[in-house]
Amino acid sequence: MFENLTIPSNLKPNDPRFGVGPSLIPTEYVNSLHDTGVELLGTSHRKPAVKNLVKEVQDGFIQYFELTDHEVILGNGGATFLWDMIGLGLTENCSKHHVCGEFSNKWHLAHDKIPWIDTCLEKVEYGQGLQTSNSDKCDLIALTLNETSTGVQMVDVPQSDDSTIICMDATSGAGQIECNHKDVDFYYFSPQKIFAGEGGLFFGFLSEKAKERALKIQKDQKRYIPTIMDWKLAIDNSKKNQTYNTPSVSNLFFVNEQLKAMNKLGRIKINEMAQIKAQHVYNWAESKEYLSCFIQDEKFRSKSVATIDVDEKIPVSELTQKLRDQHLIYDIDSYRKLGRNQFRISMFHNVSLENLEKLTNILSHSIESVL
Numbered sequence: 001m002f003e004n005l006t007i008p009s010n011l012k013p014n015d016p017r018f019g020v021g022p023s024l025i026p027t028e029y030v031n032s033l034h035d036t037g038v039e040l041l042g043t044s045h046r047k048p049a050v051k052n053l054v055k056e057v058q059d060g061f062i063q064y065f066e067l068t069d070h071e072v073i074l075g076n077g078g079a080t081f082l083w084d085m086i087g088l089g090l091t092e093n094c095s096k097h098h099v100c101g102e103f104s105n106k107w108h109l110a111h112d113k114i115p116w117i118d119t120c121l122e123k124v125e126y127g128q129g130l131q132t133s134n135s136d137k138c139d140l141i142a143l144t145l146n147e148t149s150t151g152v153q154m155v156d157v158p159q160s161d162d163s164t165i166i167c168m169d170a171t172s173g174a175g176q177i178e179c180n181h182k183d184v185d186f187y188y189f190s191p192q193k194i195f196a197g198e199g200g201l202f203f204g205f206l207s208e209k210a211k212e213r214a215l216k217i218q219k220d221q222k223r224y225i226p227t228i229m230d231w232k233l234a235i236d237n238s239k240k241n242q243t244y245n246t247p248s249v250s251n252l253f254f255v256n257e258q259l260k261a262m263n264k265l266g267r268i269k270i271n272e273m274a275q276i277k278a279q280h281v282y283n284w285a286e287s288k289e290y291l292s293c294f295i296q297d298e299k300f301r302s303k304s305v306a307t308i309d310v311d312e313k314i315p316v317s318e319l320t321q322k323l324r325d326q327h328l329i330y331d332i333d334s335y336r337k338l339g340r341n342q343f344r345i346s347m348f349h350n351v352s353l354e355n356l357e358k359l360t361n362i363l364s365h366s367i368e369s370v371l
């Protein structure tokens with residue numbers, strides 16, 4: 001259908017990367033990394049050059065999120081790794097899950113496989129959000145701030161009590177989707193989204209209450225916890241600005257560059273910028289007959305990942321392939337398992353409003369040229 005598609009050169013974005021994971025890393029960061037020469041890459045993560053970098057990253061998060069009572073911990077393995085680490089080492093008897101897409105679902109499945117704990121499940125059809133809540137039966141509440149697969153954000157943090165730990169997977173929302181993160185006992189994310197890193201690392205903000213829970217479970221030694229998932233090792237190493245095993249130094253470098261840039265603007269400003277970009281994309285979708293917002297309830301529409309359904313007459317995968325071949329737009333396909341005729345678009349901090357405007361113009365132009 002799109003064999004003869006041509007895009008006017010004035011519509012071309014200055015960066016084609018609109019994917020939600022991993023997200024774009026600014027080329028200036030890559031150049032800055034190059035400029036470190038022999039002083040950083042390939043040097044020991046137990047020596048000052050890398051440890052100072054880790055400390056700068058930890059301090060950068062403390063500043064950005066105005067943390068006062070949480071420790072910034074980090075390690076290898078990303079958010080996926082933490083699902084098991086939380087199930088094994090932070091959940092006493094039962095965890096409660098709020099599932100509205102593939103990532104929250106995978107977190108639930110990870111806990112469900114652990115023989116020593118039970119799980120409680122609240123699940124909605126994909127495309128909907130749900131009200132999060134506490135439960136007497138459970139001692140850990142699992143929340144997903146932004147469901148990257150569907151574009152649902154759930155910012156409400158339920159009231160907790162002394163015996164309940166609240167954990168939030170904030171992977172694709174942390175940095176530009178606001179919630180009461182200080183009420184969350186373990187707010188964690190992989191850095192390859194808004195924080196412009198690469199995959200492989202995790203970062204988390206751990207409350208004293210969650211730390212006590214982790215150390216108690218570990219001390220009781222009633223269950224096997226692999227050494228790589230040992231909470232005490234993660235906490236102790238993070239305190240020393242290290243990771244238990246060898247980290248990717250370039251990843252830390254990119255995250256630090258991004259934090260420096262984001263801290264110059266501050267969280268409030270960045271939230272406002274995210275709001276404006278989201279408004280642009282959703283207004284565009286609502287203004288076109290052949291488009292519709294997948295998330296119907298505006299309250300749950302993500303400010304970082306937009307999911308836009310497209311009329312079945314238009315083969316989205318053919319269009320995205322064509323735009324990719326022309327090096328104009330990369331990675332706006334829907335989450336593969338959703339199987340929808342849909343655009344999924346990153347509105348992460350490094351994707352500028354100007355480029356999003358170009359993207360929506362290109363997509364309108366392409367579709368309207370064949371209708």
Ligand SMILES: Cc1ncc(COP(=O)(O)O)c(C=O)c1O
Pocket residue numbers: 021077078079080081103144146147148149169170171172190199200
């Ligand atoms: C919400 C959410 N949680 C978890 C993950 C898994 O992250 P990782 O691949 O770094 O383990 C992703 C990845 O896209 C995600 O979007």
